[in-house]
Amino acid sequence: MRVEGRDRKIAGDLLAHYDVHARRLPWRVPPGSNGADPYRVWLSEVMLQQTTVAAVGPYYTKFTERWPTVEALADAADADLMAAWAGLGYYARARNLLACARAVAREHGGRFPDTEEGLRALPGVGAYTAAAVAAIAFGRRAVVVDANVERVVARLFAIATPLPAARAEIRAAAERITPDTRAGDFAQAMMDLGATVCTPRKPACGVCPLREDCAAFATADPAAFPVKAPNKAKPHRSGHGWWMERDGHVWLVRRPDRGMLGGMRALPSSDWSDAPDPAPPMAGDWRTVGEPVLHIFTHFSLALRVHHAHVEAAPAGEGEWWPVDRIGEAGLPTLFARAAEAVRKDRDARN
């Protein structure tokens, strides 16, 4: 059949291109080779969820040096794991990473399940990651659909249905072009193509190995696919954070597992709900940093007013005194790392 032949040609052309142009990435084995370590594939895939290759690089190196196996990771202390993840974002991933490593080590004898279904049952492993690990680490034929694949497929077939309604149509098309062999290479080739050639804006169609078979290339504006609704405006919020210092130590708390920055060390702070100026946690020589720390999250932006004081005792509630000269090792998420830096600068400016 003509259509079936076209689908096979797409995979063949893409794999031939990948054999020459595959990006060399720390977690990747050369095209066509076996032996990818499931632990490393899984770790990289979780880190790469909604996160750029450039941001993941140093974290992947740090994690694999410190925890070379899934058993080693399973034995990590929660606080160490969360601190090592600090700055990478989406902290539910770190909590699920640890839960997943412990499940693999203790319930699966240290070996990752080698099927999509088995992988999908693990914490933090969704449809995409299960398919990616099954294909890349175990050579299974699995249909791997991430945002890159969605874009490439929407263009190849000029799918005009807007996202997210187009997902079923896109998946069906991805299913048709996924080859029976080299599914792992095919998945990575599609993602490389999306990241380097078939980019969201200004795609490099001139060097694309699939342009002959691309329905969008035949239109006036290939970048018009996939069709998406405009994003909603982000609300602005404000809040307060408190730096309490005593004998060269600052008081840090751990945020609850649920919600923003869940499970992370943090400065005590208000609930960011625009409430009127709340009272500080305790008495002290309070001063306020001149400019609030501005931080943009996925679905709102925050202006955090940062206050600092020397105190005589610990405030009420759970927490720990952390050495100020080692604040960089506390594993603060970026918002609070910036708040700490703002306090340091404010004090320098006053002296």
Next chain:
DNA sequence: TATACGTGGGT
């Protein structure tokens, strides 16, 4: 199906 959930880089 819609929303919550980080961060940094690109335009």
Next chain:
DNA sequence: TACCCAAGTAT
């Protein structure tokens, strides 16, 4: 500047 986007998952 303001907005878009990135190898998604859980609820």
